[in-house]
Amino acid sequence: MQRIGVFVCHCGSNIAATVDVKKVVEIISKEPGVAHCEDYQYMCSEAGQAKILEAVKEKNLSGIVVCSCSPRMHEGTFRKAAERAGLNPYMVEIANIREHCSWIHKDMEEATEKAVILARAAIAKVNLNAPLFPGESRVTKRALVIGGGIAGIQTALDIADAGYEVDIVEKTPSIGGRMSQLDKTFPTLDCSACILTPKMVEAAAHEKITIYTYSEVDKVSGFVGDFTVDIRKKARSVDMDKCTGCGLCQEKCPSKKTPSEFNRGLNTRSAIYTPFAQAIPNVPVIDRDACIKFKTGKCGLCEKVCQAGAINYDQTDEIVTEKYGAIVVATGFDTIKLDNYDEYAYNQSPDVITSLELERVMNAAGPTKGHLERLSDGKHPEHIVFVQCVGSRCNDNRGKSYCSKICCMYTAKHAMLIRDKYPDVKVTVFYIDVRTPGKNFDEFYRRAVEEYGVNYIKGQVGKVAPQPDGKLLVQASDLLDNKQIKMEADMVVLATAIEPSSSVRKIATMLTASIDTNNFLTESHAKLRPVESPTAGIFLSGVCQGPKDIPETVAQAGAAAVKAIGLLAKDKLLTNPCTAKSDELLCNGCSVCANVCPYGAISYEVIQVNDHGIREERRVARVNNALCQGCGACTVACPSGAMDLQGFSNRQIIAEVDAICR
Amino acid sequence: MSHGANKAEKIKEISGVNPLRCMKCGKCSATCPAFDEMDIKPHQFVSYVINDDIEALTSSKSLWKCLSCFACIERCPRDVKPGKLIDAARQLVVREKGADYLKADEIPELLDEELPQQLLVSAFRRYRR
Ligand SMILES: Cc1cc2nc3c(=O)[nH]c(=O)nc-3n(C[C@H](O)[C@H](O)[C@H](O)COP(=O)(O)OP(=O)(O)OC[C@H]3O[C@@H](n4cnc5c(N)ncnc54)[C@H](O)[C@@H]3O)c2cc1C
Ligand code: SF4
Ligand code: SF4
Ligand code: SF4
Numbered sequence A: 001m002q003r004i005g006v007f008v009c010h011c012g013s014n015i016a017a018t019v020d021v022k023k024v025v026e027i028i029s030k031e032p033g034v035a036h037c038e039d040y041q042y043m044c045s046e047a048g049q050a051k052i053l054e055a056v057k058e059k060n061l062s063g064i065v066v067c068s069c070s071p072r073m074h075e076g077t078f079r080k081a082a083e084r085a086g087l088n089p090y091m092v093e094i095a096n097i098r099e100h101c102s103w104i105h106k107d108m109e110e111a112t113e114k115a116v117i118l119a120r121a122a123i124a125k126v127n128l129n130a131p132l133f134p135g136e137s138r139v140t141k142r143a144l145v146i147g148g149g150i151a152g153i154q155t156a157l158d159i160a161d162a163g164y165e166v167d168i169v170e171k172t173p174s175i176g177g178r179m180s181q182l183d184k185t186f187p188t189l190d191c192s193a194c195i196l197t198p199k200m201v202e203a204a205a206h207e208k209i210t211i212y213t214y215s216e217v218d219k220v221s222g223f224v225g226d227f228t229v230d231i232r233k234k235a236r237s238v239d240m241d242k243c244t245g246c247g248l249c250q251e252k253c254p255s256k257k258t259p260s261e262f263n264r265g266l267n268t269r270s271a272i273y274t275p276f277a278q279a280i281p282n283v284p285v286i287d288r289d290a291c292i293k294f295k296t297g298k299c300g301l302c303e304k305v306c307q308a309g310a311i312n313y314d315q316t317d318e319i320v321t322e323k324y325g326a327i328v329v330a331t332g333f334d335t336i337k338l339d340n341y342d343e344y345a346y347n348q349s350p351d352v353i354t355s356l357e358l359e360r361v362m363n364a365a366g367p368t369k370g371h372l373e374r375l376s377d378g379k380h381p382e383h384i385v386f387v388q389c390v391g392s393r394c395n396d397n398r399g400k401s402y403c404s405k406i407c408c409m410y411t412a413k414h415a416m417l418i419r420d421k422y423p424d425v426k427v428t429v430f431y432i433d434v435r436t437p438g439k440n441f442d443e444f445y446r447r448a449v450e451e452y453g454v455n456y457i458k459g460q461v462g463k464v465a466p467q468p469d470g471k472l473l474v475q476a477s478d479l480l481d482n483k484q485i486k487m488e489a490d491m492v493v494l495a496t497a498i499e500p501s502s503s504v505r506k507i508a509t510m511l512t513a514s515i516d517t518n519n520f521l522t523e524s525h526a527k528l529r530p531v532e533s534p535t536a537g538i539f540l541s542g543v544c545q546g547p548k549d550i551p552e553t554v555a556q557a558g559a560a561a562v563k564a565i566g567l568l569a570k571d572k573l574l575t576n577p578c579t580a581k582s583d584e585l586l587c588n589g590c591s592v593c594a595n596v597c598p599y600g601a602i603s604y605e606v607i608q609v610n611d612h613g614i615r616e617e618r619r620v621a622r623v624n625n626a627l628c629q630g631c632g633a634c635t636v637a638c639p640s641g642a643m644d645l646q647g648f649s650n651r652q653i654i655a656e657v658d659a660i661c662r
Numbered sequence B: 001m002s003h004g005a006n007k008a009e010k011i012k013e014i015s016g017v018n019p020l021r022c023m024k025c026g027k028c029s030a031t032c033p034a035f036d037e038m039d040i041k042p043h044q045f046v047s048y049v050i051n052d053d054i055e056a057l058t059s060s061k062s063l064w065k066c067l068s069c070f071a072c073i074e075r076c077p078r079d080v081k082p083g084k085l086i087d088a089a090r091q092l093v094v095r096e097k098g099a100d101y102l103k104a105d106e107i108p109e110l111l112d113e114e115l116p117q118q119l120l121v122s123a124f125r126r127y128r129r
């Protein structure tokens, strides 16, 4: 029997206002095995922890129960206190009488009774606790960043500057992400390429950074500090070392009909292509689905014109296997498809475009060389209508329930840029709310209205109808005037909702990182651990975690880097000792546990046993402590009761249940 | 509970609409083909119910001008269904007065093969005098 000390925390009034803590102490003091019991206002404070140390010494305690908040908050605190008092830290149990009790009950009598029961369950468990000792695992001093947008680039630069090796895996032929598609950026209106390109160049030139473009993550195994990753370098069909980036091949390629991904399908590109002029690396890839050589065996023009002899049609995908201590996800976003929004006539008229498409139209390197013109007939527009919140803040099943956060600001930006360059063009913006929290953001929006004369109307567009004369008839509401208005426009620009990159599900599954119902990666704690995934060793950077503009993305990218560096700086990690263990005498080698283990931690070996004088060979399960995450799946699956979780053994759990039912 | 609030509850019950879901975007009013004929506009149906101003709603012109085309229901980004609110207000009036414009046994004679069923149901509700 253990000598147990029980400490009941008031948590200010969080617990004490609903649970009669004195009464809990009075009842629990009489429990068998309890050698000490007291209450205190804040057990987590220095003074509270000192009480544990004191009691252990004076009463020679062997186990501790703290009745307090969730173990997610302070289990670590109390384990450390126990360790300082000379106890094994795993001799501490928490009875959660806050989240599980005081916060969810109103009646004091009931809550007090429940607190007593929860304390009894914890006491029953501590009675069966045994000291546990964490193992050690190594840390590979190299980080992987998945996604080469501004988020991935910034995270990689920060980690590399701290002296660690970083690899960036980017699925498109160049790093840069969405920011490379933008023309000018709010709130300062500097040119996107001018501020992004130096970062791209810096990343490419950094001796600690390796960039894999046109590549994807194929497989991930291992755990925090020791991940093994297969990276698929897709066949580029161009030799990276030989190509000089002269661009002759792209000029001469006769297959020029493929919609340009970079220009959002507003124009076409050749089969051999670099997505944009400042691409890094400046080495083209051959899109084999569009290439005439790959489709018919004829052509081969690029090979003939290439002076450097860089074209290689025989290249195949290559798998690079590398070890990493930390992985940062920075897979970014896309705009949603507008197929469900017939009312805006997006699929009917080329003059109805998304805001991202407008970025390309406004850009000097875009499909119209930066001239603002109607894509249907190249005419200069007289009136442009912007619609905000297209597909954002939707509770129907057509769009997204969240606010995309960046559209209010970029719409003000677009409206202002157009009015600045073409003062003759009338600009109308339909909005539900204009949301501009952020430094100098509201001032920016007000400038659009006050200095640039952009007409903001509170209301929504109900219908866009292409007219025979090529104009667009816009029917909308003006809620402040309580009118329905019809106006002619030459172009309609839709501030389209953003969503996480479509590949994020696959990435999250490989990393066992959790995602929310909108496919944004979930952070470990919404407030206190915003750049960490709940899966150890996985960090989040940029829009893959939630909608953000560039300044926020860059700030978060730095934060993710710091967390990764904090991990890489360690030489060894302590492993969780609460792992599964199989009892050789009970295990019948059925393989059920290995089939359910999500971490591949279970293997089998054949051992010699002496069963009542009979020597025989038996196939038994072995758990790899470094891989086991203590999820407990195997203990439930094992038909012979051989598998048990240390620290959460079947006996302990039954004892808890017994105590509750007593 | 006031008389008005009672009626508001009734309207919510009949329509199954939770008016608090409305974010006041005005897409319903931007869509409505009968907007110009109405005194109280589709987005206002919602606020009138929230504010328990049911008398105004039941005595409005809009009650009889709504075409029950359900465009507002189709397009509302918050799935509020303002058209169902006015529909319910109409029913409230019909039920109270109990005076039907058409008798059920007069219908078959008026039926047209091509007539959509939805129209029939709407007609019943609207032309009850
Ligand atoms: C129309 C528009 C205008 C905007 N204007 C502004 C502005 O003026 N100012 C401002 O501050 N912000 C602006 N933004 C927001 C800005 O674009 C984002 O904040 C920024 O691009 C986020 O960077 P990111 O790296 O998180 O994501 P992204 O830029 O999307 O980068 C993600 C990268 O990851 C890659 N990737 C995705 N999946 C995988 C995978 N499975 N494996 C490998 N790589 C993968 C992608 O190819 C991409 O290169 C605008 C956005 C839009 C849509
Ligand atoms: S071989 Fe393919 S990539 Fe090269 S020029 Fe011909 S079509 Fe273009
Ligand atoms: S506890 Fe979970 S992770 Fe550990 S061996 Fe069992 S199934 Fe695998
Ligand atoms: S469309 Fe829906 S959310 Fe918008 S004002 Fe009308 S009822 Fe409210």
Ligand code: SF4
Pocket: B028, B031, B032, B033, B034, B035, B042, B065, B066, B067, B068, B069, B070, B071, B072, B073, B082, B083, B086
């Ligand atoms: S159902 Fe009525 S209120 Fe709604 S759009 Fe049609 S006519 Fe207008």
